[in-house]
Amino acid sequence: MPETTNLLEAIETQPAVDQAINSQQAVDTLKRIEGELNIEMIERSDAIRAILIALITRQHGVFLGPPGTGKSWLVTKLARRIATIGQNGNGLKTFVRLITKTTQPEELFGPVSIAALKNDQFKRVVTNMLPEAELAFLDEVFKGSSAILNTLLTIMNEREFDNGIDRLPVPLISLFAASNEMPQGEDLNAMWDRLVLRVMVDYTTESGFARLIRTAVAPILTTTLTKAELLAIQNTVRQVSIPSGTYGAIETLRKDLQRKGIIVSDRRWQWATTLLQGQAVLEGRAAVEEDDLMILKEALWSAPEQRSEIGRMAARLANPLNAKAVELSDQVESAFSAFTEAQSNASNKTEQMNSAVETNVKIKDVLEKLDRLRQQADAQGRPTARIDRVVEEVTTKQQEVCKVILG
Numbered sequence: 001m002p003e004t005t006n007l008l009e010a011i012e013t014q015p016a017v018d019q020a021i022n023s024q025q026a027v028d029t030l031k032r033i034e035g036e037l038n039i040e041m042i043e044r045s046d047a048i049r050a051i052l053i054a055l056i057t058r059q060h061g062v063f064l065g066p067p068g069t070g071k072s073w074l075v076t077k078l079a080r081r082i083a084t085i086g087q088n089g090n091g092l093k094t095f096v097r098l099i100t101k102t103t104q105p106e107e108l109f110g111p112v113s114i115a116a117l118k119n120d121q122f123k124r125v126v127t128n129m130l131p132e133a134e135l136a137f138l139d140e141v142f143k144g145s146s147a148i149l150n151t152l153l154t155i156m157n158e159r160e161f162d163n164g165i166d167r168l169p170v171p172l173i174s175l176f177a178a179s180n181e182m183p184q185g186e187d188l189n190a191m192w193d194r195l196v197l198r199v200m201v202d203y204t205t206e207s208g209f210a211r212l213i214r215t216a217v218a219p220i221l222t223t224t225l226t227k228a229e230l231l232a233i234q235n236t237v238r239q240v241s242i243p244s245g246t247y248g249a250i251e252t253l254r255k256d257l258q259r260k261g262i263i264v265s266d267r268r269w270q271w272a273t274t275l276l277q278g279q280a281v282l283e284g285r286a287a288v289e290e291d292d293l294m295i296l297k298e299a300l301w302s303a304p305e306q307r308s309e310i311g312r313m314a315a316r317l318a319n320p321l322n323a324k325a326v327e328l329s330d331q332v333e334s335a336f337s338a339f340t341e342a343q344s345n346a347s348n349k350t351e352q353m354n355s356a357v358e359t360n361v362k363i364k365d366v367l368e369k370l371d372r373l374r375q376q377a378d379a380q381g382r383p384t385a386r387i388d389r390v391v392e393e394v395t396t397k398q399q400e401v402c403k404v405i406l407g
Helices: 007-012 023-040 045-057 071-081 114-118 146-158 186-194 206-212 227-239 244-259 266-282 290-298 306-318 320-345 349-380 385-406
Strands: 061-064 094-098 135-139 160-163 166-169 174-179 197-200
Touching: 023 045, 023 071, 023 227, 023 266, 045 061, 045 071, 045 174, 045 197, 045 227, 045 266, 045 290, 071 094, 071 135, 071 174, 146 160, 146 174, 146 186, 197 290, 227 266, 244 266, 244 290, 244 306, 266 290, 290 306, 306 320, 320 349, 320 385, 349 385
Parallel strands: 061 174, 061 197, 094 135, 135 174
Antiparallel strands: 160 166
16 A cells, blocks of 8 residues: 555646645635534535535535435535635525426527527626636436436536537536436437446434434534635645556556446546545645545446445455455345345234344444454554444444344
């Protein structure tokens, strides 16, 4: 594993976006925002990390899950945290729309200009519409017409908008989409491919719900990041180095995925390297390490069932101890799913209790193995953050099982 370079030292040797901006302090501010969002939004750490990485790498993403899981809330909360001078913290210029099968192009890109028509020109009035947005959120994007989707592709990929005979640059940083279901049909493949980060979002667990309803009375933390600071971070991301060993790991991962029948476009692999750089910055490093490969489980899958497999492959390449932790997490997930089903199908409380006790024994065994993994990581000088995260997730499931045991 390459030696980690101090992020601040590396930044100070790079061309600054603005001499007045301290890039290290900007990154620290963004990390503080991440922590505050995790307090406000329960069990959304993966989605929050994904949206921050998309923002600092200028990539796009999609949230997939049932309605009411906070997908649009997350985007708008983040937008308000990015303050431009003179906006008093109101945030990035944001555009939000729910798309239906009957949504017309003018609802996103602006009405046709009557004045232009009088001069035999076709132009749209884009004031306060998507072409002027810095951050966009489109709910149920896959229901858009071909006219809408084709225009979006140019805006997302080239950051340009065709307004009549003029092709205009747009200020878009990131576009986030949401859907209650996976895209259906080959006509959506191009849009699906451009959504680099793909995050599954579900309702909170029982223990998470207990914390969720208490956030309504929790103090609201409102750390903000200026647009100049955001630009400084984006510049820092571009300067993060990717060692040859990490490139080798990416090549190995591609071969492993192909053997499993998981095909990823060349374009997505290129975008994936920027995600690794963004992950490294948020982890406080100026060089990518193999552990950063774990973010790719949010980017390389096409079918939901592939996500866990990609996570395991990435973990094996990144850190064998992390790989074991991921496998143990999958075991608990399987046991917990069986427990949930057993609780629903049980004919009496005795059967429910037996199922809970059996599941708790399995989880306790996994927690003991995770503790040993953490001790090994400490002894080898390896980071333990990922193992700690798995322990937290497993412990949360154990608490829900124990509720049944304790009555």
